Each structure stands twice: as structure tokens, then as C-alpha cells.
Amino acid sequence: MICTIQEISKMLGGNIIFENLSLSIKTGDRLGIVGRNGAGKTTLFKLIARKEAADKGSIHYKKGTQIGYLAQIPTFSDEITGYDVLNSAFQYLNELQKKMKDLEDKLSTSNPEDMEKLLQTYGDVQEEFTNSGGYLMESELDKVIQGLQLSHFVSQPFSSLSGGEQTKIMLGKLLLTKPDLLLLDEPTNHLDLFAVEWLEEYLVNYAGTVVIVSHDRYFLDQVVTKVADLEEGELTLYHGNYSAFSIEKEERLTREFQAYEEQQKKIKKMREAIKRLRQWANEAVPPNPGLHRQARNMERALERMEKVRKPLIDPKKMDLTFEAAPRSGKEVVVMEEVCKSFDEKVLLHLANLHVYWKDRLAIVGRNGTGKSTILNILRGEITIDKGVARLGSNVRVGYLSQHFHITDPKARLIDVFRSEVNVFEGDARHILAKFMFYGPDVFKRIGDLSGGERMRLRLAQLMHQDINLLMLDEPTNHLDIDSREVLEDALEDFQGTILAVSHDRYFLNKLFPRTAWLDQGQLSTFEGPYEWARAKWEELQRKQPNIDQVELKEASKPKQTTIKKEYPIEETIAALEVEIKSITMQIETESDWDQYEQLLATRMERTQLLEELMEQWMKEIED
Structure with a gap:
């Protein structure tokens, strides 16, 4: 065992987070820890990472174990x-x-x-x-x-x-340190689909032990082989990935509930028997002490019985249902030959997109490609440089952003809710309770809310608005798995059109039969969910010539003396340097001799070309 947790307990602010919790982590494990927001997952991580101490119990480590955990972003000089x-x-x-x-x-x-x-x-x-x-x-x-x-x-x-960029840098540093016990808390936050897939492969092949807290179900399926479920202060270990855990947990809860119901029936019969025995004993003439004795013996047996605890079959969840709104026209979104640039960065080039009534279409792509820009163009927040971008007739938009805009951090949650939903305070409290804001929670200041709480508040507002087009920008961010499932169920029942930007592959595959892929300003639409669209997109990429490679071939011709204006010589040099580094990495790990020689020859050729281009660049500067 690399880490053994024995009977630990932890309290925060007078509240018990967990009590008498035990867990054994074996060397080489890929363990996922799941549970609702606030269940204590991050607290458990801090205890394992020795950032905090348990109130009771102990945690033992294999001698010499190096632990890697990103607690907070440090500050560095400029x-x-x-x-x-x-x-x-x-x-x-x-x-x-x-x-x-x-x-x-x-x-x-x-x-x-x-x-x-x-x-x-x-x-x-x-x-x-x-x-x-x-x-x-x-x-x-x-x-x-x-x-x-x-x-x-x-x-x-x-x-x-930015905070997200700093987090990615620190994650990279953590991976490079290669600790024996790697603790990752929501590692897929701030990563796009390609980076997440790279991280999955990296962690699967990682030499050490990996423990992950994540709400990304697809990521957990790909990486972990065990799941520890933290619920109501108790930790239950399951073998298998997330999907296997979901099935096994449901089966276990069904068995436990059946055992609970059977025992409750038995307890009810025993209590009725005790009551009858006492009644018969008292009605007997003279009173029958033997019946009283039998009743007492049965009562003692009932007290000694080890009670089966009622399992938490239906824990508290959001109650989310979107109200039906008048339908829009057949065409909901129209984008034709749309171009949009910011300074010299081209986000959209002759982009076309048609979305129709009751469509479920997801926009995917790398971070920074302009996915959210498309939503903002359609909402009228950003103007286009060229083309047509419009909504159809009678379209009523509901917009959910991963970034919650706060105008007054001191405003109360209930007041912010009522600013968009015209209801009395009592009705507002009733609605907010469906989104797990109970009692005094509704008077929290907006600036004090967590990301998940802000997302639930925005969903509560959207639920009571007249909407037939939902625009969702990373809607599952900050939501725990239970809340994501509630959102998915509500979206499945939504009687309108949905246009979403997301990197949650589980969410994408479950809900969206159409996918628009945005890459280098080009928007390609595929009539299939994310997995199918990904395969088709990669197939298209293989068929299209690589711009950098074409440019390099042109630059290598003796008659070529200048570089096309669209691709400055500096960019070609930079591309060559990246390619040479990549070839060098392959050389260091290549075991096949023929391939090794071929790579050496390619590197020599590219290095020679780089020297020629550098010489040409220097001449241009001097001229």
C-alpha cells in the first residue's frame, strides 16, 4: 500500500464532514473519488496531501513516498x-x-x-x-x-x-515532477478536448499512483480502475471505471433497500405481536404473566436487532424543468459566409451554419478558436466583419454562460433571482429550494457564491423564462455529477432548440446528434454526435494538405527566393524549429534502426533548410 487511511474524522465549522473514514490506496492504483459538491472530496485530498490534519485517526504512507498536489497557485516575480x-x-x-x-x-x-x-x-x-x-x-x-x-x-x-493559464502551467509542472502519489483535483478544468485526451493517455501510462477528483464522467471512464464514492460522510469503494461504478452502485442500493424493506416488515409484525400479547395478557382473567413475559422477551429481541439503515435512494437534487414556450419558425439560426477577426487573429472565415426548430447542435473545437464568439454573434453582442448572421422568426433566447456576470457582489441571491423572474418572495424561496438553496441560503451575497451555486441560480432563472432557443456555454462547468444528470434530463425534455458549446464529451454524446467543428476559422457541420464527428473531422484533416508542410516544400526549392506574404518567413522558421524538436523527441525514443536512420536523415534535411531560411531572413533584415 502506498497510502493507508485509518478511521479518520474531520469537522469544519462545527459540521462533521466525515467520520471514521478508511481507505487503502495500492501502488499503481488509478482511483477516482466522486461525490456531490460539498461532500468533502477536496478536504480528503488536503488530508492525504498533508496540507491539513485529521481531527481523529491516522494516514500512513509507504516510506519515501513523494506526494504531488496542486493546492493553490503560487506567486512568482515578474x-x-x-x-x-x-x-x-x-x-x-x-x-x-x-x-x-x-x-x-x-x-x-x-x-x-x-x-x-x-x-x-x-x-x-x-x-x-x-x-x-x-x-x-x-x-x-x-x-x-x-x-x-x-x-x-x-x-x-x-x-x-490568466487564472486558467496559470492553472495549466502548474498542472504541467506537477506532471513533470512525476511524484509517486499524484493527486489531481478537477484536472480537466481549463483544458479543451484535445488536451483532456492527451492527459488521459498520459495518466493511463503514468508510472506512479494516481488519485483523481473529477465530475468529468468520460474522463473517469478512460482513466480510473477504481471509484471511491463519498456520500453522507461515508466512503464506499467500487472496482471498475465510472460506468461500472454507476451500475454497481445502483444494484447495491436496490439490494440494500430490499433488505431494509424486509426488515421493516419484520419489525412491524413484531411490534404488532408485542401489542397483541400485552392486550391478551391484560384481558385474561386473571391477568396472564406468561404473556407479559413473552411480550418483554420479544421487545428485548427487537431492541437487540441490528437495524438496517435506509439507503439514500433519492438524495436531494435540483428539480429542473423548462417551461414550454411558443415555437419559433423552422429556421432558428442562419449564418452564411460569416467572417470575423480580432486584430490579426481570424476566428471565422466564410463560416456557414443552419440550425432548425428542435435541433440539438453542439459547437466544439480547441480553446480560443472562437466557439463562444459564435454564440455572442448570434446574441448581438459582437458584430461580424462580413456575411449574414441572424436568428429566425419568433426566436426567444435563453443564454447560460460559464462566466456569471456580477454587477453587485453584495446583492442577495434571492434579489438577483427576482430581478429576472417576477414572483413574490415566498414563491421565489420555494423555487430556489428546488435548486438546493434552502432557508438562509437564499440571502447569501452573490459575490460569496461558488461556481456551482452561481450556475444553479442561473438555471433557476432560465427555468421560469419564455424560451424556445437555449444557448449554453459550457453549462456543465462547476456542476457535480448529480446536477449534470438533472440538467441532461431537463434538456432532453426541453421542447425547443438547443445550441451548446461544451468540452464535456459525455454530455455531448448523450444529447447532441449534430456537431459543428470549429478549427482555424473553418466551421464544419457533421450529422452525428461528438465521437462520430471527431472521427470524420480527423479523416478530413488527413485528406487536406498541411499548410506548414506545403510551405516548407516550397521554401526548399532552389528557385524560391521569397516567402508568400500570407506566411511570413518568421512563421516558417518557427514551424521548422517545432518540427525539428518533434523529430528529436522521436529519435530519443525510437527503437527500430531503420526508422531511426530515416529520422536522422529527416532532421539533417530540416536543419539544413532552417539554416538556409535563417540566412535568407538575415539578408532581408539587412536590406
Whole structure:
């Protein structure tokens, strides 16, 4: 066992989070911890990571276990870049590299008498550097940078990055440290579909032990082999991925409820028998002490009986049902030849999209490609540069954004709700209770609400509005699994049109039979759910020529003296540098000799081309 949790208890603010909780984590486990928001998952993580102490019980670790956990984003000085933060994961290797450099400097100026000793020391340090993976440092960094898609901001000062970008950098650093016990709390937040898929593969092949808290059901299915369910302060372990857990939990609850009902029937019969025995004893002439004795014996047996606790078959969930609204026209969304750029960044180029009444269409793509921009264009928040973008007749839009706009952080939750839903305060409290805002919760300040609470409030507002087109921007963000399932059920019953942006693959595959894929300004529509659309999109990518490769071929021709204006020479040089790095990474891991030689030849060819382009670039600068 790499970690053994024994009978731990934890209280926060006078409330019991969990009590007498035990769990054994084996070396090499892929364990997912699931539960509702507020169940105590993050608290349990902090205890395992030694960031907090349990009130009772103990946690033991295998000797020498290194734990990796991202508790909070640290602050760095302004000159520290994202790359510097990632590189700090190799502190020991960087120290060895510095020693080697210092020794090299000494060797260049040393006396012949000291040379032998310095060479011996240098050899020892270099051997340690090699055995510790020093020469793989750069390829490891590149792998994480490309996989998590950090390249467009990794060279910027860390302090200037957004919260999401900083989180991605710190996740990358955590992966590069390769701890024995890796604790990941909602690791797919801020990652797009491609980065999540890369992370899945990385974690499946990870050498250490991985424990994950996540509400991403698809991600859990791909990565974990065990699931620990934290509910009502108790932890139940299941073997298998998330889907297997869901089935097994439902079967277990059914068995437990049947056992509970059978015992309740038995208890009811025993109580009735006790009552009859006493009645008969009292009615007997003279009174019958033997019947009284039988009643007492049965009562004692009832008291000694180990009671089966009623299982939590139907825990508190949101009660979400969208009201029916008058239908819109047949055409709900029309986009024809739409172009939109911000400065020099092209988000949409001659984009076409047609959405019809009762369509369920999802827009997917990498982060930053402009998916949310499409929704904002259709809502009239952003103007287009060219083309046609309009809504059909009688379309009434309900918009749910992952970013909750707060005008007054001190405003009360109930007042914000009533600002969009015209009801009396008593009715508002009744509605909000359906969204798990009970009693004094309705008087919380908006600025104090969690992401999940803000999302539930917005859903409560939408439920009572006259809507026939739902525009959803990452609607499952901040929601726990139970709330996601309630939302999915409500959307399935919605009698209107749904247009959504999401990276939740479970949500996409379940609800959306049409998919629009946005990539490099091009919007491609597929008549199928995400998985099918993904395969078709990749097929299209393979058929289309790679712009960078075409440009490189053109640049390699002797007669070519200039680079096309659309693709400046700097971009071609940058593309070549990335390709050379990629080839180098392949060389370091390639075991097939023929392939190895081919890669070497390709790298030499690309390096030569890079030198020629650099020379050409220098001439252009001088001219």
C-alpha cells in the first residue's frame, strides 16, 4: 500500500464532514473519488496531501513516498516566465547541469595536474545527469507543452497569465515532477478536448499512483480502475471505471433497500405481536404473566436487532424543468459566409451554419478558436466583419454562460433571482429550494457564491423564462455529477432548440446528434454526435494538405527566393524549429534502426533548410 487511511474524522465549522473514514490506496492504483459538491472530496485530498490534519485517526504512507498536489497557485516575480515555472520541476537536474557547466569552464583553464581529477568529477556528474534523465529534459518539457497546449503563452511572464493559464502551467509542472502519489483535483478544468485526451493517455501510462477528483464522467471512464464514492460522510469503494461504478452502485442500493424493506416488515409484525400479547395478557382473567413475559422477551429481541439503515435512494437534487414556450419558425439560426477577426487573429472565415426548430447542435473545437464568439454573434453582442448572421422568426433566447456576470457582489441571491423572474418572495424561496438553496441560503451575497451555486441560480432563472432557443456555454462547468444528470434530463425534455458549446464529451454524446467543428476559422457541420464527428473531422484533416508542410516544400526549392506574404518567413522558421524538436523527441525514443536512420536523415534535411531560411531572413533584415 502506498497510502493507508485509518478511521479518520474531520469537522469544519462545527459540521462533521466525515467520520471514521478508511481507505487503502495500492501502488499503481488509478482511483477516482466522486461525490456531490460539498461532500468533502477536496478536504480528503488536503488530508492525504498533508496540507491539513485529521481531527481523529491516522494516514500512513509507504516510506519515501513523494506526494504531488496542486493546492493553490503560487506567486512568482515578474521576470519568471511560464517556461521557467515548468523547468523548475527539474531542479535537481538543473543543478547537475550547472555543475557540468562550471566544470567545463574549469577544464578550459585548468593546469595539467588538475585535469585528471576534474575529468573524473565531470564524468561522475555527467553519469548521474544521464541516469537521472537529464538528456530527456527538453523532450519531456516539449511533450507537456504540446500536450496541454501551452505553447502560445508559455514564454510570457507567469504573473501576467490568466487564472486558467496559470492553472495549466502548474498542472504541467506537477506532471513533470512525476511524484509517486499524484493527486489531481478537477484536472480537466481549463483544458479543451484535445488536451483532456492527451492527459488521459498520459495518466493511463503514468508510472506512479494516481488519485483523481473529477465530475468529468468520460474522463473517469478512460482513466480510473477504481471509484471511491463519498456520500453522507461515508466512503464506499467500487472496482471498475465510472460506468461500472454507476451500475454497481445502483444494484447495491436496490439490494440494500430490499433488505431494509424486509426488515421493516419484520419489525412491524413484531411490534404488532408485542401489542397483541400485552392486550391478551391484560384481558385474561386473571391477568396472564406468561404473556407479559413473552411480550418483554420479544421487545428485548427487537431492541437487540441490528437495524438496517435506509439507503439514500433519492438524495436531494435540483428539480429542473423548462417551461414550454411558443415555437419559433423552422429556421432558428442562419449564418452564411460569416467572417470575423480580432486584430490579426481570424476566428471565422466564410463560416456557414443552419440550425432548425428542435435541433440539438453542439459547437466544439480547441480553446480560443472562437466557439463562444459564435454564440455572442448570434446574441448581438459582437458584430461580424462580413456575411449574414441572424436568428429566425419568433426566436426567444435563453443564454447560460460559464462566466456569471456580477454587477453587485453584495446583492442577495434571492434579489438577483427576482430581478429576472417576477414572483413574490415566498414563491421565489420555494423555487430556489428546488435548486438546493434552502432557508438562509437564499440571502447569501452573490459575490460569496461558488461556481456551482452561481450556475444553479442561473438555471433557476432560465427555468421560469419564455424560451424556445437555449444557448449554453459550457453549462456543465462547476456542476457535480448529480446536477449534470438533472440538467441532461431537463434538456432532453426541453421542447425547443438547443445550441451548446461544451468540452464535456459525455454530455455531448448523450444529447447532441449534430456537431459543428470549429478549427482555424473553418466551421464544419457533421450529422452525428461528438465521437462520430471527431472521427470524420480527423479523416478530413488527413485528406487536406498541411499548410506548414506545403510551405516548407516550397521554401526548399532552389528557385524560391521569397516567402508568400500570407506566411511570413518568421512563421516558417518557427514551424521548422517545432518540427525539428518533434523529430528529436522521436529519435530519443525510437527503437527500430531503420526508422531511426530515416529520422536522422529527416532532421539533417530540416536543419539544413532552417539554416538556409535563417540566412535568407538575415539578408532581408539587412536590406
